[in-house]
Amino acid sequence: MLDIESLKAQFTAQFSGAPQLFSAPGRVNLIGEHTDYNEGFVLPMAIERRTYIAGRKNSTSRLRVKSLTLGETVEVDLARPGTPRRGSWVDFVEGTARALLDRKFPVVGSDLLLDSNVPHGAGLSASAALELALGIALVSLAGETDPDRVQLALAGQAAEHQYVGTLCGIMDQYIAALGERDAALLIDCRSLEPRRVPLRLGTARVLVCDTKVKHELSSSEYNVRRAECERGVSILSEALPGLRSLRDVSLADFTTHSSRLPDVIRRRCLHVVTENARTLAAAEALSEGELGRVGQLMMESHASLRDDYQVSCEELDVAAAVAAAQPGVYGSRMTGGGFGGCTVTLVEEGAVPQVEQAVKGAFLARGWREPELFATTACEGARRH
Numbered sequence: 001m002l003d004i005e006s007l008k009a010q011f012t013a014q015f016s017g018a019p020q021l022f023s024a025p026g027r028v029n030l031i032g033e034h035t036d037y038n039e040g041f042v043l044p045m046a047i048e049r050r051t052y053i054a055g056r057k058n059s060t061s062r063l064r065v066k067s068l069t070l071g072e073t074v075e076v077d078l079a080r081p082g083t084p085r086r087g088s089w090v091d092f093v094e095g096t097a098r099a100l101l102d103r104k105f106p107v108v109g110s111d112l113l114l115d116s117n118v119p120h121g122a123g124l125s126a127s128a129a130l131e132l133a134l135g136i137a138l139v140s141l142a143g144e145t146d147p148d149r150v151q152l153a154l155a156g157q158a159a160e161h162q163y164v165g166t167l168c169g170i171m172d173q174y175i176a177a178l179g180e181r182d183a184a185l186l187i188d189c190r191s192l193e194p195r196r197v198p199l200r201l202g203t204a205r206v207l208v209c210d211t212k213v214k215h216e217l218s219s220s221e222y223n224v225r226r227a228e229c230e231r232g233v234s235i236l237s238e239a240l241p242g243l244r245s246l247r248d249v250s251l252a253d254f255t256t257h258s259s260r261l262p263d264v265i266r267r268r269c270l271h272v273v274t275e276n277a278r279t280l281a282a283a284e285a286l287s288e289g290e291l292g293r294v295g296q297l298m299m300e301s302h303a304s305l306r307d308d309y310q311v312s313c314e315e316l317d318v319a320a321a322v323a324a325a326q327p328g329v330y331g332s333r334m335t336g337g338g339f340g341g342c343t344v345t346l347v348e349e350g351a352v353p354q355v356e357q358a359v360k361g362a363f364l365a366r367g368w369r370e371p372e373l374f375a376t377t378a379c380e381g382a383r384r385h
Contacts (some may be wrong), residue, residue: 002050002052002116003116003347004021004342006115007021007052007068007076007115008054010054010068010113011054011055011111011113011215013222013321014066014111014113015056015058015111015113017056018056019054019055019056019111019113019149020054020055020137020140020204020384020385021052021053021054021384021385022052022053022055022057022133022136022137022140022143022382022383022384022385023050023052023053023133023382023383023385024050024051024053024128024129024130024131024132024133024135024136024177024381024382024383025046025047025048025050025051025118025129025175025176025379025380025381025382026046026047026051026118026124026125026126026128026129026176027044027045027046027047027124027125027128027129027171027172027175027176027179027207028044028045028047028124028208028342029042029043029044029171029335029336029344030043030044030165030184030206030282030286030294030335030344030375031043031278031279031294031298031301031333031335032044032171032275032276032278032282032284032299033165033275033295033305033311033334033335033338034225034271034272034275034300034305034309034311035169035189035247035272035275035276036168036169036170036171036187036189037107037167037169037189037229038169038188038189038224038229038245038246038247038272038276039144039189039237039244039245039246039247040189040245040246040247040272040275040276040279041186041187041188041189041247041276041279041280041283041371042045042169042171042186042187042189042279043057043184043185043186043187043197043279043282043283043286044171044172044175044179044184044185045175045179045183045185045199045206045378046175046176046179046180046186046379046380046381047118047124047376047378047379048116048376048377048379049116049117049119049124049129049135049207049376050116050117050118050129050133050379051114051115051116051118051126051129051130052115052116052133053112053113053114053133053134053137054112054113054114055110055111055112055113055141056110056111056139056141057108057110057111057141057142058109058110058111058175059109059110059145060109060113061077061078061079062075062076062077062078062109063075063076063078063093063097063109063110063112063138064110064111064112065093065111065112065113065114066112066113066114066173067089067114067115067180068113068114068115069114069115069116069120070089072089073107073301074088074089074090074093074274076090076093076094076097077291078097078107078109079100079254082094082095082163084162084165085164085165089130089336091159091163091164091165092127092131092159092163092164093134093342094163095131095158095159095160095162095163095164095227096130096131096134096135096138096155096156096159097134097138097161098140098159099154099155099156099158099159099162100135100138100152100155102155102158103151103154103155105138105139105140105142105144105147105151105152105155106139106142106143106144107138108138108140108141108142110137110138110141112134112137114130114133116129116130119210119372121214121340122210122211122212122214122336122341122342123334123335123336123337123338123340123341123342124208124210124336124341124342125172125175125176126337127160127164127172128156128172128173128175128176129153129176131156131159131160131173131176132152132153132156132173132176132177132381132382133382134381135147135152135155135156135177135385136152136382138265138285139152140384148175148292149178149381149382150177150178150192150261151200152173152382153170153173153174153176153177153178153281154170154173155173156172156173156176156177157169157170157173160173160342164244164274166222167222167223167226168222168325169189170187170189170192171187171189174187174192174194175187175381176381176382177381177382178194178378178381179378179380179381180196180378180380180381181377181378181379181380182198182199182377182378183197183198183199183378184193184197184199184286184378185197186279186280186283187248187348189247190247191317192364196301197283197286197287198286198287199286199378200286200287200288200289201289201291201346202291202368203348203349203350204330204346204347204348204349205292205346205347205348205349205352205375206344206345206375206377207323207344207345207346207347207352207355207356207373207374207375207376208335208342208343208344208373208374208375208376209254209319209323209343209344209345209359209371209372209373210341210342210371210372210373210374210382211316211319211340211341211342211343211363211368211371212222212369212370212371212372213313213315213330213339213340213341213368213369214339214341215313215339215340216238221338222338223339225268225309225311228264228265228268229246229268229269229272231265232246232261232269233245233246233258234255234269235260235261235265236249236257236260236261236269238260239256239257240253240257240262244297245273246269246273246276246346246377247276249269249273251273251274251277252272254269254270254273258270261336267307267308267309267310268308268309269307270302270304270308271309272309273307274300274302274304275301275304275378278297278300278301280296281297282295282297282298284298291330291346292330294331294346295329295331295332295346296330296331297331298330298332298333298344298346299320299324299331299332299333301333302317302320302332302334305333305334305338309338311320311334311337311338311339312334312338312339313338313339313340314320315340315363315368316334316338316340316341316343318359318362318363318366319332319343319359319362319363319371320332320333320334320343320345322358322359322362323343323345323347323355323358323359324345325358326347326351326352326354326355326358327354328347328348328350328351328354328355329345329346329347329348329351330346330347331353332345332346333342333348349375352375355373356373357372359371360373
């Protein structure tokens, strides 16, 4: 946890006055990757790494926001028209504020100081943590005592779409808004209905490995994959009338009609169809404490992301394979959008040091930057402290 008292003191030094404190978590997705924008199923959990905001109202129409992690300050005048896609973190700030106003949330001029221990660019959704921390802070400072969490999540997603330019699904913002302690959420990305999945892990832990790499393909290829899935739906709908998304394609239907698809499109669709099935199966296995089954599904997910969806990279493949080969490990997979970022491993607590040593050794042997590994537990979503 960050030093909250230090954050408050720095706020007073920067802006004067006593602030209120808010935070929102990063997330790790246990399984269900690239299914959210296909209206499918995802199984994330909020993690202990969080973005914190100290803030209070000011007497202007301006948001004045300083980031301690970036050492930068941005200012947004809510009385003026918005300016999307400037290519900096001001897009997240302004986009979130404008999206909240569009949804009839109250937003007033505020001074905000933020800090975070969610690693940026690691696939742990630092952006959604920022958006939801901003969301809960801005509406609370404006007097909203019990904001609709789903609408806060949708505002964060709208900020990504309209101001940042990333056509993300709803998963990251949803888990940042609605995460629960000691549980994952099985989220239906069509209905936006969550189901609490208790993490019956016994002596096992969730171990995150930040590979410390992020390849440039990540942003451009994300939108390419989304377009490829939409192309698959268009072709398959010729044989399956009324098809709305890949969520509606069963394994049996896909087997029957996949020959209609060009090879690349077929492989993209195959991943999504099978990943939805794996995610539902993993939720049931987790709720029953069947960790061996969960681990097997995680490894099948990684293989599908690597071979069919082609969003993995050598660093992720090595981290997952080396971890999976260690005693006490149930399974390991890449998590997040891909092309770098993190893996998630389900491992017995006593085996964590050996896994950390093995993965770091494998990276060192290849001349790569040393990764960061940390065990985490499921925690609550955006909150006022």
